[in-house]
Amino acid sequence: MRGNDVILENLSMSFGDFVAVRPTDLKINAGEFFSILGPSGCGKTTILRMISGFLNPTHGRVVIGDKDMSGIRANARPTALIFQNLALFPLMSVRDNIAFGLEARGISKKVRHQKAEELLDLVALDGQGDKLPTALSGGQRQRVAIARALAVEPSVLLLDEPLSALDLKLRQHMRAELKDLQRKTGVTFIYITHDQGEALTMSDRVAVMNKGVVEQVATSDEIYAHPKTPFVASFVGEQNIFKGKVVGKENGYAILETSQGKLFGQNAHGLNEGEEAILFVRPERMSLEEKQGQQNGLSAVLERRDMEGPFVNLHMRAGDQSIAIHVTNVEQTHQPLGADQKLWFAAQDAVVMRPGELASE
Ligand SMILES: Nc1ncnc2c1ncn2[C@@H]1O[C@H](COP(=O)(O)OP(=O)(O)O)[C@@H](O)[C@H]1O
Ligand SMILES: [Mg+2]
CATH class of the missing domain: 2.40.50.100 (RNA polymerase II/Efflux pump adaptor protein, barrel-sandwich hybrid domain)
Known part of the structure; x- marks a missing residue:
């Protein structure tokens, strides 16, 4: 079922002597639009990779719902990940791109297509299923990537700077779309960005990170009006x-x-x-x-x-x-x-x- 809190317990990550993420406790509520905001290199992607299961933490654990994720492979977790570089399959139609994850799960072609149509509708690309990704604009391709990630019905969508490759105008437009999509689907979004404008406009709550440390977790208004540290x-x-x-x-x-x-x-x-x-x-x-x-x-x-x-x-x-x-x-x-x-x-x-x-x- 959808509606699982994501809990980080004493989660940390070291690469050799270098501590990329210091021990972190964080609870992200089911259905929340939660952003992790911080400068490049502060450990955002490392946290996301630990949640998604692509990286094993040095210490601590990730719990989703009431399930400890330790030892659970990425593709068996209720999460889906979207990167900055979308990596759509260029020779596959938009529809097949969206349905790709369903095929790997042995779902019939008819159901796959039905699901793809629903998702095309959701991301306002109805009627575009037969096109190749190259025939779409940057913003449309971004929406295909999101539809593809949502196809497997994750309860948590992890987004790693997904708008950073787009131009400013499109980026600003996509903020409203992403927020809208999150509301419509009720999926928990964990959104990573170094762009404060993105974090402040879209999020229910924001975690501000610096050098592997989460310095403050609060609503956008609270972060702006009542910062707790000089860095924030x-x-x-x-x-x-x-x-x-x-x-x-x-x-x-x-x-x-x-x-x-x-x-x-x-x-x-x-x-x-x-x-x-x-x-x-x-x-x-x-x-x-x-x-x-x-x-x-x-x-x-x-x-x-x-x-x-x-x-x-x-x-x-x-x-x-x-x-x-x-x-x-x-x-x-x-x-x-x-x-x-x-x-x-x-x-x-x-x-x-x-x-x-x-x-x-
Ligand atoms: N596999 C790795 N081996 C060594 N250092 C790494 C590895 N992955 C990330 N780092 C380092 O950890 C720090 C945090 O990286 P990252 O989480 O990617 O930052 P962000 O996403 O906030 O830009 C950086 O200094 C980065 O160089
Ligand atoms: Mg990163």
Whole structure:
């Protein structure tokens, strides 16, 4: 039956001395669209290969439903895997490509074709079954690959950066399609990507990974608004980063002495006076006019203005501190470059953390 939780228990993987995945505990709920997001080389594919059964973990285990998967071969697991390179069979019709996995399972031709038609319908390729994959667009081929993976009725679909070979426009279009398909089928999707936009738009929950460690698991909104570590804060979305020392604490807020004076933010790591700290504030949380409750004020020089139509990105500088601000066209400034500009942000829109590794650009 469909509807099996995927549970990783103390799962880790080493290649020789190199630890690709540190001991990880994770529960992915049945029917969830779950993404694993992180930079290249952080261990995403390694986790997926352990779930699919193509790689045996060094320690720990994968449980699907209430079944321990240890020792169970990939093709006997209730999972199907889709890679970046789709590897459709070029000389086989779209229909036969989709039905391929069913033939290997000894299912009759009539049933295979019936199933293929249903899946063509599901991925909005009805009437295209007789074509060769080369006659389809990149996005259509991607849908054939998904239909082929779904043909064997997996309860868990594992997708390893499946959109990365497509161009930007198609990639964005396919996000909505994948999400829609996941909802319609109820199959658990475990989706791997280094693209935060993909992870944030499609997922019920996201795990952010760095160097073999899952640093945070939460909804997209939670990851964006309440990152738990400097890496998550800096990898997901844009941030202004101020360095300083804690000089006071007040109702869950920390006061930081920085090169720009005292700044207030949420004391996410419960730091004490005297500790080194960094403060994160997102460009869209900064404003050019003081609004109610914005305790933090700075002065900076306008260096660049990027007009994007409805939004305007301003690049400012205050000494060696660069500051980015995103405002709507309505709120923007028409000051000339080089002009002094006051900036404001609320303490509740800023997060203070213990210093740690940041995501590199
Ligand atoms: N078979 C292997 N032997 C040695 N090192 C490997 C092997 N597979 C992956 N690695 C290493 O493990 C790390 C994680 O790889 P991977 O899971 O593919 O990362 P990601 O998918 O996040 O880009 C990388 O440093 C990679 O070079
Ligand atoms: Mg990978």
